[in-house]
Amino acid sequence: MPELPEIFCRAREMNEYLTGRTIASVEVKQPKCLNVPVETFMEGLRGNTLGPTTYHGKWLLTELTQGHLLVNLGMGGELLLVDHDVMPEKWRVRIDFCDGKTFAVNFWWFGSTHYVAPGALAQHQQSAKLGPNALDLTADQFQAILAGRRGRIKSFLLDQSNLAGIGNAYIHDILFRAGIHPSRSISTLGDRERHELFLSIRTEFERSIEKGAAQYELNLLGGRGEFGVADLLVGYREGKPCPTCAAEILKVKTGSTTSYICPKCQVL
DNA sequence: TATCTTGTTAATCG
DNA sequence: ACGATTAACAAGAT
Numbered sequence: 675m676p677e678l679p680e681i682f683c684r685a686r687e688m689n690e691y692l693t694g695r696t697i698a699s700v701e702v703k704q705p706k707c708l709n710v711p712v713e714t715f716m717e718g719l720r721g722n723t724l725g726p727t728t729y730h731g732k733w734l735l736t737e738l739t740q741g742h743l744l745v746n747l748g749m750g751g752e753l754l755l756v757d758h759d760v761m762p763e764k765w766r767v768r769i770d771f772c773d774g775k776t777f778a779v780n781f782w783w784f785g786s787t788h789y790v791a792p793g794a795l796a797q798h799q800q801s802a803k804l805g806p807n808a809l810d811l812t813a814d815q816f817q818a819i820l821a822g823r824r825g826r827i828k829s830f831l832l833d834q835s836n837l838a839g840i841g842n843a844y845i846h847d848i849l850f851r852a853g854i855h856p857s858r859s860i861s862t863l864g865d866r867e868r869h870e871l872f873l874s875i876r877t878e879f880e881r882s883i884e885k886g887a888a889q890y891e892l893n894l895l896g897g898r899g900e901f902g903v904a905d906l907l908v909g910y911r912e913g914k915p916c917p918t919c920a921a922e923i924l925k926v927k928t929g930s931t932t933s934y935i936c937p938k939c940q941v942l
Numbered sequence: 943t944a945t946c947t948t949g950t951t952a953a954t955c956g
Numbered sequence: 957a958c959g960a961t962t963a964a965c966a967a968g969a970t
Contacts, residue, residue, distance in 0.1 A: 676949090677948070680948095704966065706965090706966055707966070713959080732949075732950095746949085746950090747948095747949090748948085748949055748950080748966085749947070749949050749950095750947090750948060750949095750967095750968095754965065755949070766966085780967075781948085781967090782966095782967055782968060782969095783948090783949080783965085783966065783967050784949055784950070784965070784967090785949090786950095800950085800951095801957080824958075824959070825953095825958085825959055825960080826959090826960090827961080829959085832949095834949090834950080841948055841949070842947090842948060843948050844948095848949085888948090890948090891948095910959090922947050923953085928959070929960070930960090930961065930962070930963095932946095
């Protein structure tokens, strides 16, 4: 589940381990994950040296000598730095560096690996329309984004054009910490609740980042984070007691997504 | 076998 | 125009 904490950590790792390496060749096993024809992709990348990597929501953006390499892990996958001849079993795109290392990209569903030509980043639709990073907001900015908005709070928070980085895994605990039911209308939320929500996003994401993000995702070197199921409060804990009031945690349908809630702490 | 899932976009309906 | 809902898409695990 790559959400903001995972992407944040991958970006940090890419800065530490990939920056300065020069691309010798590129191979694509799944052309559908590209935004341009395979030839364009390979030609665009070849010969470039990798600069700093930043993140925006669930996108990783790596500056190249000319242009940018963008990766979105979709619903999961691995970014691995390996030796040329020790490739992982599954990979969709491999970027071979001149020094014998390879950046191997794999998704298990719906990922993207894009090449953006110099100066064209603003034209990259998928990343250009993202809202601000959820962790970069101040309390006031968060209030401003919520002000006057309609609809349900959960769909609002999951909509990457409002604020970027929250997905359907961390959101269970984010809403629980704030004591807010996922189906609450935004218009019924008081200032105090909105502020609690703001704090919950920070708390939740920062806790995970401190631990190197999710246990069930591999980091660049093949290791794992330490944020695991034991760190979850209500997410994926159907039938278990709420950590606050001991009521039974429920798994409920909220629109097209599933939510885990405490029915006593998060009333509609 | 059938169903579930961490994401995103487009289409559709009211 | 907006919000809600559904389907669809590149898999893999249970």
